[in-house]
Amino acid sequence: MATQPRSDVHDDPDAGWSLPAWTYSDPDFFQAEVDRVFRPSWQIVCHESDVPQVGDYHTLDYIGESVIVVRGEDRVVRAFTNVCRHRGARLVDGPSGCASRLTCPYHAWSYDLKGALTGLPLSQTYAGLDRAAHGLAPVQVEIWQSFIFVRLEDDGGPSVAEMMQPYAAEVEPYRFADMRAFGRVTLRPRDVNWKNVGDNYSDGLHIVVAHPGLTRLMGNGYTVEAMEHVDKMAAPIRDRLSNNPSERAYQAILPDVAHLPEDRKRLWTYFKLWPNFAFDIYPDQVDFMQWLPVSPTETLIREIAYAVPDDRREMKAARYLNWRINRQVNAEDTWLIKRVQDGMASKSFTVGPLSETEVALRNFCRKMRGLIPEARLHHAPAPGWSRRPRVQG
Template identity: 30%
Template sequence: MKHDEQVRLIRAAFDAIDCGRPPMAENFSSNDPRIYASPERAAREREILFGRYPIVVGFSSDLARSGDFITEDMAPVPILVVRGDDGVLRAFANVCRHRGARVVSGNGHGAARFACPYHAWTYDTAGRLTAIPDEFGFAGLDRAACGLVEFPVAEKYGLVWVRLVPGGAALDPAEIVGGLGDDLESYGIGRFAHQETRVVRRRINWKLVSDTFWEAYHIKVLHAGNVGPLFVKNLALFDAFGANHRYIGIRKSIEKLRDLPEEKWDLVAHATILMNLFPNTILVMQTDHAEIYRTFPAGDGISDSTTAISILAPAASPKWARTMDLLLGVVEQDFTIGETIQHNFESGALAKVYYGRYEQALEHFHRSLRAALGEN
């Protein structure tokens, strides 16, 4: 983040601390809880948000060399991303053109070919179908037209995006992150390596996973026993960047900056900087590492979600496993509350929920969802 932007935000944090109130929207707002329980809404989200928007599917550090590949099964279409012999990153449906089996499982390095485990139709790293066993049974089949279905892919800031529209327009990473590019660049996440990912499946709509990040109101209450005491009560700084947004939780340690000249002010050391990469990726910049949460509808797409939680950091260390344990302890508290909310929303007991004037990131997220889905 540019230094003058850090100074602006730190001044805003001091103003809020001094007057005892966080920056706030003009009015409080409300939302309709049926968006978490409606099959129609879930179907539209799947088609539009997960089907047409670029989705983060993995990390550049897993795809550094030719033949490196990752697979992603949480998206509506199973995806294979592989760096070809020519160094070009490509994304495909991980679906065999013969009769639809998954071609590759897991992640790996140095692959030259992918042989389907069912009948061994074989594809190269550019997705071309290179071998059909007993090919005489398919005489006349246009092999060149039976490569893996290809999707547009983009790679920047250490992240890899895929859009599930075959042959669609090329993706522009700067456009995807819309105004957050300078921030992402400045944190050097592109030079971080993927340390660990854990996957959590819970009985909550995917939006409830995201919602837990977009207000600091609950930190002092729900997380009183772990991270609560580290943060200034109910203080976070919100900025919108198109459908994306940034939300910065302020640590109490920020008080140390009061005695320093502004040119020495450093926000990252005294904050947790959260970025929503619309629709479903939350990137959290911590002092010495980044956490990435990617949440997807699972099962019926309504009451079930799968969230992959990853740590990216400059160097491997045993401490990242401990960091992961700690952060899972915190988010488990959110997810446990989230399961009660999901159940209660499905009961139809409420027609409305309320977002306070300092829960404006939450309001922005849901307004962006409505706009993307054509509901506004």
């Protein structure tokens, strides 16, 4: 089953076609994406439980920016660019930590947990300096279902809650607020454009071809639908046992999860949110996956799993088996997306036709063409086009 997004009913001569191959390696297009897609988009950082105490912080580095999310003395979670206002030095290193104040290691300028400049060595030598105007640069924060998101620029786009509103009732039973991380954040570099990672994630047609394990688990039950800002993929785990040991054991061991409705106790659901992150929701755990652009042909995949605490041996085994199954799926997808990236380098390929069932890919391409109209061109414009002033329609 596939559902067409309501916004796709408008006539569009390119509606049935993929984005052109040049957009997956072109430096100008990449810069346009940074400016028009990523700076105004929400990015997931961590869960509230990852910063439980005053001074706990997590960082996120992407598109040349570093953002620090920190819990203040008033228990409020705030975000700032991880940059000292004196000479631009990075304030903290590493993915996480705890600090009573943020002190620059270069000249010891210090900031409290609300971002205010509180420590200024040789303050008498900065004649007329307005300390209030030199606090840390704030970054917009949203907490949705206890997950913490940041946005560098507000272009009037929807909140995460608004994006996920069509599926709010489906997510509610999973008790996201009660979840805790198990394991660490995994970073996996890939030599592909970020869009190839996302395209593959939302592509339902390749499941039966390239993922035999998922097919053994789900049969032909995999469905794809697209809303304006979210794609949904889902399939129930079959009762018929797989002949693969890990898959068969998962099917047999997966215990009852009392807080889930009956129709979700053996359902795998995937939500991909615009533009580059997803929640993989299983009965036993929830993973987030984020594909961060590094260059036109490099991407960093960032992911971690969370779960409601459950000490049952069967649940611990199910979570381990889930990891084994999906490790194989990740290996298969890594091989696939590299083949696509390499194939797109051929001058023989420009755009590809999209089936009417490929609603998620159609939706993504439509949004990209709306933000970057040059994506309608089958061949790249002359270099430098992304730095020229945009013509307002």
